[in-house]
Amino acid sequence: MRQHASYWVFVVHRVSGVALAVFLPFHFWALGNALQLEGFLQWTQQPLVKLGEWLIVVALAAHLGGGLRVLALEFLPWRDWQKSLAATAAALAVAVGLAFALAL
Amino acid sequence: MSFRGEARLWIAQRASAAVLAVCVAVHLVTIVYAVRSGLTAAEILERTRGSVAWFAFYSLFVLAVTVHAPIGLRSVLGEWLGWRGRSRDFVLLLCAAFLGWAGMRAVFGVFA
Amino acid sequence: MKVSVWRGGADGAFQSFDVPREASQTVLDVVTHIQRALDPTLAYRFACRVGMCGSCAMMVNGVPRWTCRTHVDNVVQKDELTIGPLRNLPIIRDLVTDMREFFDKWARAKGEFRGHATRKDDFAQVRPDSPPRVQADAGIECIGCAVCYAACDVVSWNPQYLGPAALNRAWTLVRDERDRAGLERLRAVAGDAGCHACHSHVSCTERCPKKLSPTAAIAGLKREVTKAALRGDL
Secondary structure (H helix, E strand, O other): OOOOHHHHHHHHHHHHHHHHHHHHHHHHHHHHOHHHHHHHHHHOOOHHHHHHHHHHHHHHHHHHHHHHHHHHHHHOOOOHHHHHHHHHHHHHHHHHHHHHHHHO | OOHHHHHHHHHHHHHHHHHHHHHHHHHHHHHHHHHHOOOOHHHHHHHHOOOHHHHHHHHHHHHHHHHHHHHHHHHHHHHHOOOOOHHHHHHHHHHHHHHHHHHHHHHHHHHO | OEEEEEEOOOOOEEEEEEOOOOOOOEHHHHHHHHHHHHOOOOOOOOOOOOOOOOOOEEEEOOEEEEHHHOEHHHHOEOOEEEEEOOOOOOEEEOOEEOOHHHHHHHHHOOOOOOOOOOOOOOOOOOOOOOHHHHHHHOOOOOOOOOHHHHHOHHHHHOOOOOOHHHHHHHHHHHOOOOOOOHHHHHHHHOOOOOHHHOOOOOHHHHHOOOOOOHHHHHHHHHHHHHHHHHHOOO
16 A cells, blocks of 8 residues: 555665666676776766766665665564664665765 | 475575675775776776685675576566566576676676 | 445446535444435445444545544545545445455465364463563454455455465464464465565555554564475475
């Protein structure tokens, strides 16, 4: 059902997971062509590419946050603060996103 | 797939998730550092090539991803596209093989 | 206020009624008023009217609730209310759903107690504060109202999924030291149709009118199944 925090964390977790799964083959292919890395890195200076990179990094952090929440829910003893795990996952994603954005 | 097989997939998913939690954390820190320092390709490769430690680390990373991503996609394909049965598992196995090959090619490219 | 009520079967539609607002009015009061004063052909279920039996569970503005325990003041939006049959269950007519699949899944999850003692044996002595008993007690108040089942998206996406109520009951029995169904039950709740399909949306726990936590129960089942699998017992 809709509305509550845990549901949205799940949606973000799933969507980011699919995005990462689609991104990875391209990532591996680019790195596998490491001899042409300088030229490739030049290409990545373009603003749209930088935006894409930032989105991927945020997706990775969001997926990690959501994943840690799932691991905590499934393996740690149940407590009422389970609810704030959703907020923690979101906070992690934001923090990493900011760090990466500031570095760009 | 049998319930035993599905239970094993779940265990593999959670185990690879735990490995990836560490790998991703290290990877994010490394990438943010590299971008902040404005490293060029030559500078990056200078630090990564020939490093046994980084080679091992990223090989483990690739292995964990090869397990984790296809199992994750399996749920999405089943629940949101209604795709279940042998064909789904066969295609995902191919995806895993491809990810493993492409990943190790990348690891060799950057760290060998 | 304008109340939209589902009429017919799966291929039915919402029908509008004008219902007077009253003080301390519940959604069940609204449905009852419609059936008695406006349209006697409206089909709906209720029994106790006081929040004990769970029969009056329906979708209120898209959310599964006990209608006898839902005050109109808390859910009405701009003088409008939408009432429908519980989600994820076949509709018999109007607000009445076919609960058979819900209870069939309960049985498939081996949700029944299997003892081993006879009348000649002494009572089992179970410490109420023993950790397994505390965990079981946290889930035994379930009255099978199917609100959690209606709230669960995995039930919508995966027709075979046993659902939160059945799995919650299975967990209370897994933690019951008197029960002897052990591995048989763990096998019944493992796999894509069982506990492993839960993605921890926590909608069930969010909506449970008895404040139970099927999410916690299902997490417990995941751990027990994992232990059995790693031992080679599954």
